[in-house]
Amino acid sequence: xxxxxxxxxxxxxxxGVYLMLHRSLTRIILGVxxxxxxxxxxxxxxxxxxGTAPIVGREGTMADPVxxxxxxxxxxxxxxxxSMLLAVAYRSWTIDGNDEVEDDIHDRQIATxxxxxxxxxxxx
Amino acid sequence: MSRxxxxxxxxxxxxxxxxxxxxxxxALQRAIAVVASVATLAMSVAVLVQVDIDxxxxxxxxxxxxxxxxxxxxxRFAALMLVIGATMLLxxxxxxxxxxxxxxxxxxxxxxYMVLMAGVSAAFLAGDLFNFFVAVExxxxxxxxxxxxxxxxxxxxxxxTYIVLNVLESIVLVMGVALVFAATxxxxxxxxxxxxxxxxxxxxxxxxxxxxxxxxxxxxxxPLFSWLPDSYPAAPSxxxxxxxxxxxxxxxxxxxxxxxxxxPGSLRPLLFTIAGLTMIIGVLGAxxxxxxxxxxxxxxxxxxxxxxxxxxxxxxxxxxxxxFFILHQIPIKTSLFLVEGVVTAEAGSSSxxxxxxxxxxxxxxxxxxxxxxxxxxxxxxxxxxxxxVGLVESGLDQEQWAIVVVALVGSVLTLVSMLKIWTGLFxxxxxxxxxxxxxxxxxxxxxxTATGAVVVLGLVIAFAGGPIYRYCERAAQSITDPTSYPAxxxxxxxxxxx
Numbered sequence: 001x002x003x004x005x006x007x008x009x010x011x012x013x014x015x016g017v018y019l020m021l022h023r024s025l026t027r028i029i030l031g032v033x034x035x036x037x038x039x040x041x042x043x044x045x046x047x048x049x050x051g052t053a054p055i056v057g058r059e060g061t062m063a064d065p066v067x068x069x070x071x072x073x074x075x076x077x078x079x080x081x082x083s084m085l086l087a088v089a090y091r092s093w094t095i096d097g098n099d100e101v102e103d104d105i106h107d108r109q110i111a112t113x114x115x116x117x118x119x120x121x122x123x124x
Numbered sequence: 125m126s127r128x129x130x131x132x133x134x135x136x137x138x139x140x141x142x143x144x145x146x147x148x149x150x151a152l153q154r155a156i157a158v159v160a161s162v163a164t165l166a167m168s169v170a171v172l173v174q175v176d177i178d179x180x181x182x183x184x185x186x187x188x189x190x191x192x193x194x195x196x197x198x199x200r201f202a203a204l205m206l207v208i209g210a211t212m213l214l215x216x217x218x219x220x221x222x223x224x225x226x227x228x229x230x231x232x233x234x235x236x237y238m239v240l241m242a243g244v245s246a247a248f249l250a251g252d253l254f255n256f257f258v259a260v261e262x263x264x265x266x267x268x269x270x271x272x273x274x275x276x277x278x279x280x281x282x283x284x285t286y287i288v289l290n291v292l293e294s295i296v297l298v299m300g301v302a303l304v305f306a307a308t309x310x311x312x313x314x315x316x317x318x319x320x321x322x323x324x325x326x327x328x329x330x331x332x333x334x335x336x337x338x339x340x341x342x343x344x345x346x347p348l349f350s351w352l353p354d355s356y357p358a359a360p361s362x363x364x365x366x367x368x369x370x371x372x373x374x375x376x377x378x379x380x381x382x383x384x385x386x387x388p389g390s391l392r393p394l395l396f397t398i399a400g401l402t403m404i405i406g407v408l409g410a411x412x413x414x415x416x417x418x419x420x421x422x423x424x425x426x427x428x429x430x431x432x433x434x435x436x437x438x439x440x441x442x443x444x445x446x447x448f449f450i451l452h453q454i455p456i457k458t459s460l461f462l463v464e465g466v467v468t469a470e471a472g473s474s475s476x477x478x479x480x481x482x483x484x485x486x487x488x489x490x491x492x493x494x495x496x497x498x499x500x501x502x503x504x505x506x507x508x509x510x511x512x513v514g515l516v517e518s519g520l521d522q523e524q525w526a527i528v529v530v531a532l533v534g535s536v537l538t539l540v541s542m543l544k545i546w547t548g549l550f551x552x553x554x555x556x557x558x559x560x561x562x563x564x565x566x567x568x569x570x571x572x573t574a575t576g577a578v579v580v581l582g583l584v585i586a587f588a589g590g591p592i593y594r595y596c597e598r599a600a601q602s603i604t605d606p607t608s609y610p611a612x613x614x615x616x617x618x619x620x621x622x
């Protein structure tokens with residue numbers, strides 16, 4: 001495994017995680033893309049030593065075709081998921097003009113109700 | 125027979141294509157969806173019967189032989205999940221057609237639902253880790269569509285959390301799959317147990333943890349559950365019913381497989397901790413809520429804890445109890461969410477403060493809630509009791525006192541929160557209901573028929589408990605026996621090669 005590839009996976013992964021921790025859905029989507037590609041590279045990197053194209057009749061050491069098939073599938077799935085997320089982000093923008101991921105309102109209500117009960121010293 | 129294993133996946137996929145062509149004909153779309161669901165169910169039952177007679181069935185598709193091909197494998201556990209999954213999807217489909225909500229009214233509902241059905245079948249039949257990942261992606265993708273179908277404000281809000289969390293789960297799963305492949309050179313479930321056993325303990329534990337995080341996110345176990353009670357209540361009831369009944373169970377199914385077949389007997393203290401905390405935190409969350417749908421969502425989490433407890437205990441008896449418990453949970457959870465849909469149709473809300481006295485309005489509806497609710501709490505003679513007795517007995521046999529005590533406390537708390545729904549919505553003075561005569565209900569009869577059918581199925585599981593439990597024991601034996609699964613997968617491969 002080449003050090004450069006490992007470093008690239010590390011950088012993509014950490015940038016991806018950092019972006020996903022934001023509130024803005026656009027950044028989250030970028031983060032998903034980064035992290036997804038880090039993992040795709042990981043599949044290629046750990047999938048065995050490099051070699052010639054695995055076609056019947058070719059000479060020399062061949063690369064293992066299985067990880068390549070896996071990574072191809074993973075890329076296609078990543079593409080689909082990203083489009084879905086972009087559609088959701090667009091919908092969120094048309095509804096309230098931003099793409100912030102909001103808190104669960106009902107959850108907040110229950111939390112504040114309980115806080116008030118404690119302040120008043122009564123339990124219903 | 126094993127050639128037909130692909131049919132429970134192909135029939136709903138064909139249904140999805142046909143319903144897409146029929147977008148302009150609502151009645152035709154419904155008819156296609158129902159026919160495809162019935163056919164899938166029939167095929168699943170055929171697989172179940174065949175597997176119980178002949179043992180594990182396997183087939184290699186795509187023109188390759190076993191280790192490389194897309195393997196479909198049905199052992200007794202998979203076949204049982206296939207049947208109960210197809211049954212639930214059919215019942216909920218009929219319910220959704222009866223409900224005529226804005227949701228089922230969308231032309232994209234039926235295609236997405238059919239793809240979901242194909243994904244669920246594919247996940248249960250997957251014979252290697254990567255195909256399991258692909259199957260989970262199929263069902264997740266259609267679940268993204270279903271959960272945001274109306275595009276309403278709160279659906280988008282909770283849908284975002286749901287999608288991002290599940291995408292993260294997929295990424296962790298692919299990472300786990302890649303590293304398993306790097307360490308062992310295979311992803312086939314038949315070859316993995318042997319090769320994983322040969323690895324150093326550190327690598328094994330690392331791989332196990334990575335897969336456990338991925339499946340734990342899907343199954344909503346303790347530290348990873350917070351997305352579930354947030355996102356499920358926003359979806360329409362029939363969608364939530366399917367998600368609650370089936371999707372988390374796909375995660376549990378994967379945990380049972382990995383922890384019994386791939387990594388038997390490892391990480392037990394961790395699994396016990398997860399199980400106990402999932403039960404208690406889930407049920408405490410439920411007690412704090414004030415809306416039926418949200419209470420039920422927290423209960424999904426809590427009940428997952430019991431399944432993890434069985435996995436942590438290990439051994440044939442505990443795994444049999446786990447399989448029975450999963451089997452019972454699916455219809456019980458689904459029916460509770462379906463009842464919630466009926467309540468919302470009647471009263472416009474399922475909030476405990478706004479609605480009351482439903483039992484006076486309709487006794488049968490109250491009964492439809494009460495039976496699965498008591499079963500969920502584990503009261504005899506209902507199905508939850510049988511499952512929990514099995515789990516507690518194997519816990520006592522193995523002298524794991526702590527988890528048994530936690531499980532029993534969890535059951536009592538479950539009863540408390542079910543009583544909270546009962547006193548809030550069904551007992552007392554009528555409130556929040558339309559001013560009509562007692563006994564007159566406004567929802568479509570198909571809704572209560574489908575709900576009733578699922579409740580009856582829950583009762584059947586209780587009263588046919590003996591034979592079903594013995595089937596679960598046979599299923600547990602074939603999972604825990606390390607030779608039965610590989611033997612079945614290798615058999616047809618050699619046939620194909622010769």
